[in-house]
Amino acid sequence: MYPTRPRSALRTAVVWEVVRAALEKRAGELGQPVLDIVDTGGGTGNFAVPVARLGHRVTVVDPSPDALFALERRAAEAGVTELVRAVQGDTQTLPELVEPGSVDAVLCHGVLEVVDDPAESLGSLVATLRGGGVVSLLAANRNGAVLARALAGHFNEARAVLEAAEGRWGTGDPMPRRFTGEELALLAAAAGLRVESVHGVRVFADLVPGVLVDTEPGAMEALLKLEQAAAEQPAFHAVATQLHLLATLA
Incomplete structure (x- = not known):
């Protein structure tokens, strides 16, 4: 089961399948069915609630009280309130919120783009892991943005993304990095x-006109299968909107 509605699944299905399989493997390695997981920047629980429905304990650390309120409501609707813990904070306060070496997996989706120091933030996340722990890392892809700006006819912005130190097309770019x-x-x-x-x-999902996906019979399912097939092919990594890395702590 995907963690979102079918239309949104185009953006999340690839990551969800990788995360689900990784958690299953980790639980098998440890010989325990329930893992302790931190979802930083997890917001309203797009991944945390489905992970909890697998039976794992999830601590969501997010700076937005509104998002955490929505998370708690969503967890209640899914019947996993006892498995989801909402904590207001961020990667800077994480050492005060989560005991070092206490979790089996960390989800870090859409976080490194917005923090002041990506290396420091990732280091704080890794410090919460037990040995052999899993990290799911999802971040905006610079090269994918170059393609998107060029296809939209914004050639100067495409070049700026390609050359700028933080991969931005200008001061109006909403993505910090x-x-x-x-x-x-x-x-x-x-x-x-x-x-x-x-x-x-999102190799193709952000490039295909939404009206085509929404109105053409079978288009959404076919596009979803295409996304999943292309996701593992290195040739397509450069044009994807986001990159997903699955890593483990040695």
Whole structure:
């Protein structure tokens, strides 16, 4: 089961399948069915609630009280209130909120783009892991943004994304930072992680006209299958909107 509605599944299905399989594998390695998981920036529980429905304990750390309120309501509706803990905070306050070496997996989705220091933030997350713990890292892809701006006819902005240190097209760019696959891999290595797999996320979903997906019979299902098939192919990583790294703590 995907964690979102069918239309939104185009954006989350690839990551969900990787995360679900990784948690299942980790639980098997430890010989225990219930894992302790931290979801930083988890907001309203798009991943936390489905993970809790698998039977795992999830602590969601997010700076927004409104998002955490929505998370608690969503967890209650799903019947997993006892497995979901909502904590207001961020990666800077994480050491005060989660005991070091106490969790089996960390979800870090859409966080490194907005923090002041990605390396420091990732280091704080990794510090919460037990040995062999899993990290699911999802971040905006610089090269995918180059393609998107160019296809929209904004050629100067496309070049700016390509050349700017933080992968932005200008002061009006709402994304504070983007990464290449190499940059994410280096961040992971510096934090003591071993990258297990890399997937391209939203390779086609953001390029295909929404009206086509919504009105053409079978188009959404076919596009979803195409996304899943292309996600593992390195040739498509460069054009994906996001990159997903699954890594483990040595």
